[in-house]
Amino acid sequence: MSLTRVHNLSISLDGFATGEPQSLEAPFGHAGERLHRWMFATRYWDEDGGSLGVDNAFAERHTPGVGAEIMGANKFGPPGWQDDPEWKGWWGPNPPFHTPTFVLTHHAKPPMEMEGGTTFHFLDASPAEALATAREAAGGRDVRIGGGATVVRDFLLAGLVDHLHLVQVPILLGRGVRLWDGLEGLEESFDVEAVSTPSGVTHLTFTRKGTT
Amino acid sequence: MSLTRVHNLSISLDGFATGEPQSLEAPFGHAGERLHRWMFATRYWDEDGGSLGVDNAFAERHTPGVGAEIMGANKFGPPGWQDDPEWKGWWGPNPPFHTPTFVLTHHAKPPMEMEGGTTFHFLDASPAEALATAREAAGGRDVRIGGGATVVRDFLLAGLVDHLHLVQVPILLGRGVRLWDGLEGLEESFDVEAVSTPSGVTHLTFTRKGTT
Numbered sequence: 442m443s444l445t446r447v448h449n450l451s452i453s454l455d456g457f458a459t460g461e462p463q464s465l466e467a468p469f470g471h472a473g474e475r476l477h478r479w480m481f482a483t484r485y486w487d488e489d490g491g492s493l494g495v496d497n498a499f500a501e502r503h504t505p506g507v508g509a510e511i512m513g514a515n516k517f518g519p520p521g522w523q524d525d526p527e528w529k530g531w532w533g534p535n536p537p538f539h540t541p542t543f544v545l546t547h548h549a550k551p552p553m554e555m556e557g558g559t560t561f562h563f564l565d566a567s568p569a570e571a572l573a574t575a576r577e578a579a580g581g582r583d584v585r586i587g588g589g590a591t592v593v594r595d596f597l598l599a600g601l602v603d604h605l606h607l608v609q610v611p612i613l614l615g616r617g618v619r620l621w622d623g624l625e626g627l628e629e630s631f632d633v634e635a636v637s638t639p640s641g642v643t644h645l646t647f648t649r650k651g652t653t
Numbered sequence: 654m655s656l657t658r659v660h661n662l663s664i665s666l667d668g669f670a671t672g673e674p675q676s677l678e679a680p681f682g683h684a685g686e687r688l689h690r691w692m693f694a695t696r697y698w699d700e701d702g703g704s705l706g707v708d709n710a711f712a713e714r715h716t717p718g719v720g721a722e723i724m725g726a727n728k729f730g731p732p733g734w735q736d737d738p739e740w741k742g743w744w745g746p747n748p749p750f751h752t753p754t755f756v757l758t759h760h761a762k763p764p765m766e767m768e769g770g771t772t773f774h775f776l777d778a779s780p781a782e783a784l785a786t787a788r789e790a791a792g793g794r795d796v797r798i799g800g801g802a803t804v805v806r807d808f809l810l811a812g813l814v815d816h817l818h819l820v821q822v823p824i825l826l827g828r829g830v831r832l833w834d835g836l837e838g839l840e841e842s843f844d845v846e847a848v849s850t851p852s853g854v855t856h857l858t859f860t861r862k863g864t865t
Binding site for chain 2: 614615616621622623628633635637642643645
């Protein structure tokens with residue numbers, strides 16, 4: 442069974458997955474790196490000295506078993522990237538996806554084949570349509586919804602997410618893009634677990650009932 | 654040193670401390686009892702069969718060392734209680750406060766002396782003024798800010814809270830009264846700890862830097 446999964450989506454205590462304004466210089470706005478420091482300190486991110494505890498165990502689940510990613514336009518680049526013919530994402534010539542990767546945008550572009558197995562496809566599609574396309578490309582493996590918060594929320598609202606891994610960071614951003622709006626009662630369809638770790642973050646997993 | 658403390662303030666994952674609409678029949682609106690089930694299952698609440706683990710340890714901290722409480726009008730009664738001369742709070746003849754208890758309201762009323770040491774005083778005052786009055790009444794002991802969320806937020810915004818204990822319950826209410834609005838950067842003034850427990854909730858403590 443091919444699942445639809447979200448991993449390592451970091452949010453503040455007040456529920457923001459990014460600050461504002463987002464720009465080339467500040468992809469997460471006034472949040473800076475604060476939402477992701479827990480991950481930078483893991484072996485998953487830092488191969489030389491990162492930690493091997495529970496934060497790393499969660500972080501590493503990002504990759505295995507995933508055959509395609511879907512991301513929102515705001516994850517692929519700063520505002521206006523669609524008008525820059527040279528923009529190929531934040532990640533350099535060898536992006537960390539290594540699978541077909543579908544970018545949701547209203548601006549059609551030809552696919553971009555990168556090194557290491559990543560090919561960016563640009564789709565103007567509903568969540569269900571995008572998921573059908575990505576599922577086909579994933580060749581029986583799982584599909585990751587890569588964010589940002591708006592795209593994850595859209596897929597949650599459409600009932601398309603099987604497994605959601607959030608990391609709640611104990612900061613208050615006050616403004617930005619909120620994950621939770623409009624999701625009243627979401628927990629009724631999921632088994633929810635929470636675990637706080639020595640780094641101070643709390644991992645939350647939502648696993649759709651009946652998935653396992 | 655007399656501290657200003659908040660205990661057992663339960664919030665949903667999306668940050669609501671109560672649902673809506675609040676009424677005599679449903680003091681927490683559509684949230685019902687869901688925000689407080691963790692507490693009903695502790696020895697603090699259920700003397701005959703409640704649990705004695707970490708949830709109970711936090712719950713019991715509500716009372717010791719507290720010499721006065723400040724609460725908002727919405728905690729004392731349902732909308733319109735100010736116009737009911739017979740309304741004496743939700744808690745019967747012997748309320749669980751056992752100290753002077755200050756209710757913030759724009760409608761002046763004479764004090765109500767209850768059984769067990771609780772006297773309700775009705776104050777039309779700013780957070781700082783109310784705290785000065787309650788501190789005086791507390792006789793050197795601590796002052797508890799009893800909620801609801803609006804009052805706790807007002808005291809946090811005024812920089813008057815020394816210790817804040819929150820309990821995050823893994824439900825999404827979608828609507829109600831949100832605790833966090835306007836509190837960007839709150840964590841900078843506090844040492845923050847998080848601990849998830851077997852009941853599924855996550856306790857968060859904010860302790861003002863330099864307090865201990």
